[in-house]
Amino acid sequence: MLAVVIVVAALYFARKVFVPLALALLFSFLLGPLVIHLRRWHFGRLHSVLVVVVLSFSLVGAIGALMFFQTADVIRKLPQYQENIHKKLLSFHIGQEGKFSRINRTIAEFQKDITPPPGIQPQQPQPAGTQKPVPVEIKGGTLSPVEVIQKIMGSLLGIAINAFVVVFFVIFMLMEREDMRDRLIRMIGTGKLNTTTQLLDDAGQRVSRYLRVQLMVNATYGILAGIGLYFIGIPNALLWGLLAGIFRYIPYAGIWVAVTMPFALGLAVDPGWTKPLLTIGLFGALELTVANLLEPWLYGTSTGITPLAVLFAAVFWTWLWGPVGLLLSTPLTVCLVTMGRYIPALSFINILLGDEPVLSPPARFYQRLLAMDQEEAAEISEQYLKEKSLAELYDDMVIPALTLAEADRQRGALDDLKHRQIVQTVRFLVDDLADYSQEVKERFESEHACGSALPADHHGAETVINAFPVLCVPARNEADEIAATMLSQLLDERGIPVKVVPASAFISEKADLIKNEKANVVCISAVAPSRSLHARHLLKRLATDLPESRIIVGLWNEKQDAQEIRRRFPAVSPDNIVTSLKLAVERILPLATTSAGPGYSSQIPNRTICLIELCLQCRIPLNPLKLFDCGM
Structure with a gap:
């Protein structure tokens, strides 16, 4: 916990260093694949990096300049919209005799009524030679034009310096990409070479893919928003489209900020309410389409973090680094979650923020x-x-x-x-x-009735088909009986008659019931752990009383070694010891089906067993009565 506090404090107090470094790392993840593609086209390392960096930041600068001129144009046109704004305010009745003013006046009168008038306080005699201090208030003068220009130039200069620092960091990160990777591996330790390599590859792929997909989605969103606003008639639609694409980088809240500005401008330019309402409808339709259709299809599992983690990361990184932290929140959190997958000391981050199920x-x-x-x-x-x-x-x-x-x-x-x-x-x-x-079972019988697809002579064949009943016998208690019920459902899907013996019956009663039912297959159901002793005792009794029955021992969810299980059950064939219901069905199905009649062998034909195995592999319920009716 102390280490976490120290790291957070270092990130906060040294944010002037870490913010440009994080931005550069973000751009290097985004531009790295482009550099790799240019190098595959036989460009040199330096030339590839310079071409990608110059083109990318030139595009960013051009977008910034375009937004600056568009914003200046909006400010220049604002006085033209004053009359419409005044009419909109009057439509809300915010004049002198409007509803809001009457409400405010009523509240003020109510407060006046419930507030008692201040009483007259008797004057306290003042000691001789003392006077009440006179309050003094110092007001700063207004800034001169020179001071305003200095403040603006100082802010612009700081932004320019940070931009140059980010650009140089990006260039050197792209140039020394392999060397930085090797140094990081050496710092973590060469003994963990495989883990470190997987960590770097996974983090790089997730962050890089997320940034590329987010760039494509937000750019598409901005283009569609700009086109829609242009046809609605909102001035400077290009500016609002660009801002919509940029503000979508802010999780959840960005879209509401983006829609506010063109909505307010629509109120100013339109005497009615058509343009503002169309603006809201446009952004609502775009957000529903992009968020519910486009993003799930493109993103997939690229981030690996939950929606709640995205919201938490946005709040945390905004508190830590301000607006820049808000933009970097998701990529930085993706890196931390990926580290938590491979570094045991950071596994709590993956548990808290990752999208993988934490419980089986x-x-x-x-x-x-x-x-x-x-x-x-x-x-x-x-x-x-x-x-x-x-x-x-x-x-x-x-x-x-x-x-x-x-x-x-x-x-x-x-x-x-x-x-x-x-x-x-x-x-x-x-x-x-x-x-x-x-x-x-009913759906299979209705959709896969195979008698209609066979020649007519198969329907009149005098063949007696027997599906011998299967008895599921619990080893001891109710949990074993529930497992036997599950097995009976799975066998019933395939048309095998099944009966479950109550767990409350004594062993002698179970043996008598099996004799009366003339069961051909008996399955002993035992849920681990500590059911082997009861299952073995029941097996000995049934093997003695019913030597002609085929006995299957189901040790459900048993984790012991197969040889150890066979050693504890020497009285039964190893093939008849199963540890899952699926294996039990596969084993019981051939044993519980046979045929009798002229021209038929008492053994199941090989092609029938093959068909049974195929149906089991394809998860197709199989009815043995239908199977033999079809002449198999």
């Missing part, structure tokens, strides 16, 4: 469960489901959240009551997602 999806989902915010937890899952499949939602977010809750409960950080509430909330969310699973 399961941690964020689990945090909302801890806060008992069921609505936002459902919103997070629905948002995730827009980009991912239901299996990925369960594997990547819901089951890891259950694992985190169980780990906290075992450490004592989560009491049993809160743990039960979290599990119940997850159950409600999973039950709600069952409707989504059913919609996927």
